[in-house]
Amino acid sequence: VIYDAAGVRRQAGFHAQKINIVFEELFHGRPIPQERLIExxxxxxxxxxxxxxxxxxxxxxxxxxxxxxP
Incomplete structure (x- = not known):
């Protein structure tokens, strides 16, 4: 449980953050056809x-x- 709380889920959050950045750069100001990922x-x-x-x-x-x- 500790490993999951500290490692795996946190890394998934970092990945979501990077994917959101890629989407923003890819669509460059146009509406993104997908909801943002939870970071x-x-x-x-x-x-x-x-x-x-x-x-x-x-x-x-x-x-x-x-x-x-006893």
């Missing part, structure tokens, strides 16, 4: 780290509230 897909490294820390804190809190059965 913000992945998470930044800071967001991924925040998700890891949040998941760890939630896990520790749940473990403290509901300890495992």
């Amino acid at each position: 913000v897909l992945g998470h930044t490294p800071r967001q991924v780290l925040g998700g890891i820390l949040l998941g760890l804190v939630i896990t520790l809190v749940v473990y403290a509230v509901w300890p495992p059965l």
Whole structure:
């Protein structure tokens, strides 16, 4: 999940950004016959780290509230 959040989806966003630039240059001011691609897909490294820390804190809190059965 971390790899997907940080790598694959973010790269897909970069690709979408470059494809949108190519479309703009190709049609040079004329209406583009296709909707623009969504460019913000992945998470930044800071967001991924925040998700890891949040998941760890939630896990520790749940473990403290509901300890495992003996």
